[in-house]
Amino acid sequence: MVISTEGLTFTFGHQQVVKSLSLNVPEGSIYGFLGPNGAGKTTTIKLLLNLLQMQEGSIRIFDKDLKSNRIEILSQIGSLIEQPAIYAHLSGKENLLNRALLLQVPAQRVDDMLKLVHLTDAAHKKAGQYSLGMKQRLGIALALLSDPKLLILDEPTNGLDPNGIIEVRELLIKLVTQHNKTVFISSHLLAEVERMATHVGIINYGELLFQGSIKDLEGLSQPLVQIETDNTVDAANFLTRNHFNITEVNDHHFFTPYTSKQQMGEINALLNKNGFTIYSINKQQKDLEKLFLDITQTV
């Protein structure tokens, strides 16, 4: 495990922001840390970077205790927290050079990073005049500068346009698959995480509601049978009378939990026999967006 926490708890005043969190981030994974705004994601990340003093629980990164190996651990982490921290009066390149000096990284790497995040053309422009997306990309370049083994990114695609989002996603996937990095990325957008994450943790009100591989998460979602007929409401009522459980009815479709292929055939035959015209009947995976809402709302 690259990151493993146990019973991590953090309280601001009287409010428990993080509750007994046990994260497990395997090596070589893209770990999507999901949760709505204010769920405790940034607090957790700040704890992982030792920016907040740990109150309860333990954090181990690279199998070492964070508290007693702070500098050694931090030297292998690149991070981007909330809005990128950039000196507005310096150019993008100067920002990187300044950090390279602090981290004793060869200056050549600065140009490589600028190229990587497509800022070479804007390298000499004042970072204060950058667009939000450019700032975000510069922030990612800063995080990658020391070639860290673990990247901790807090909402890195905030403010990026669709192209930028795709670029960041591809970059992260490349880093993990080709360069053996581990990425811990927080987001409130499931769709974004779904496209790249190998592992997911879902947090709400400071509590970890789900943790596992993306397949486990998909497994959680119960498939449904989606049926479209000439008379949705009557068909739904008819099936209810025949002891089918109808979960949802809308203008065009109605849904019933999927159990087997035979069951789908039965429904089909039953409706046909009783004069309903079936336009379509198919198995549907509950999408993760819905699942995410279910998980975060029911608890």
Next chain:
Amino acid sequence: MGFWSAVLLPLLLCLLLFIGFFNKSDQLTQLPGIMLWMRFAGAILAVMGSLLLPMLIIFIAYSVNSIEHKADTWKTLFSLPISKLSVYAAKYFYAFFLVFLCLALFVVFTLGFGNLLSVLKPSLKFSEYNIANTLSHLYFKLFLSSLGILSIQFLLSLLFRDFLKPMGIGFICTITGVILASNNWTYAYLFPYSHPMMALKALQQGKEAHQGTMPQMTVDMFTKDTWVSLAVAVAVFIIGYFIVLKKSVK
């Protein structure tokens, strides 16, 4: 910003005084060299000791820290593989260096413009007396006695994001310090913001003691107040480090 203020302030002040002396040179020709230097250097020192130096320190301490507050880079600095002591000490010693630079430039510019005056207006008897030694001693004492304020203001600027809090506290303390020192309050030497003014008083007392004889100015480098200033500087620096160590970065 802090750097340029540390350079421009002595330059502008000395230049201004130079122009003033240049225009009024007719009235100053009777003065002996030592008095001329006293007038020239004293004009700056009087403002410096009472108000300008504490305000400059408040500003320098603020500017060194505000650059990180503004760019929101504290969280980044403290998540780099650099010990917290290095980050804190590097910031502090840069402010320390700026104050030193500024005071050193005051010495250089005062001497430079004084000598320039004596070249341009040979009637002024600047060359009669060599003040370089006394002046550099005096400014060094001023530097030492300002370190207490520097540590306090540095810590305030580090902790508070806005300018008003460190500025307001610093300003009130400076005024209090001036009042205490100018009223010769017995315990003024315990109050860091009184120290720059007391440092200057040390010179005046020295001057009076030598009245009548051959004019000779000496600077008593380590008086009680200077020691207190140094002790406060070291103590607050160490306390500040522990605050930084325990502090959560928002």
